[in-house]
Amino acid sequence: MFCPQCGKENEAGARFCGHCGAAVGEPAPEPPPAPGRPVAPGEPVRIVDLSRAGPAVSPGLKWGVIAASVVFPIVGMGMGLYYWMRAESPEKLALGKTWFFVGLGITVFYFLLGTEQY
Template sequence: MFCPECGTENPDSARFCGNCRHQLSGMTGGSVGSQDNAVVEVGSEKKTVSDGMKYGILAGSLIIPFIGLIMGIIYLAQGESEEKKDVGKLWLYGSIGIIVFYMIISGDF
């Protein structure tokens, strides 16, 4: 079944689109087992930000803090999902903390 909202192909037993979460009208009944499978199918999301990228940018911010600052602002501004916004906050706050730390140890603060 294709989603009328975004055109993504979904299982026939799905009640909601796996891409845009639009309610699919094709689910009119069926057995309990097929409804449970639909819920599991909808709930499984592809991870949008890998752990390697998340911690790699944070580690790179230790050397060049402006990497985390810029990436944090970009992910907060363009965050399509809550996970991207959370990662953007991590990078932004982490890089600000690193900048303040460097200022304190250099005596400029």
């Protein structure tokens, strides 16, 4: 590989001449501007597709909410009972009672909600 600037030899693959500092070797070829594909003004944008996605609440989200509503009270009651029965400290006892009654309340709430619907 000879320097096109000063004509001295350089290591193969060197990007700059070790003698004069000129760029040697194959310069990264600039990709020619792609012809025939200018950004057309007024071309429909993909964001438009999102507005056609339908209702805000998807079925997946709805089922996720239902699952969380069912799981949360059960876990809450379980955790509450666990802390309540262990009663290692007054704080945990109070926390257990709180969790238990919150879970129980949510369960009763959803039970009443369910019986009203059907």
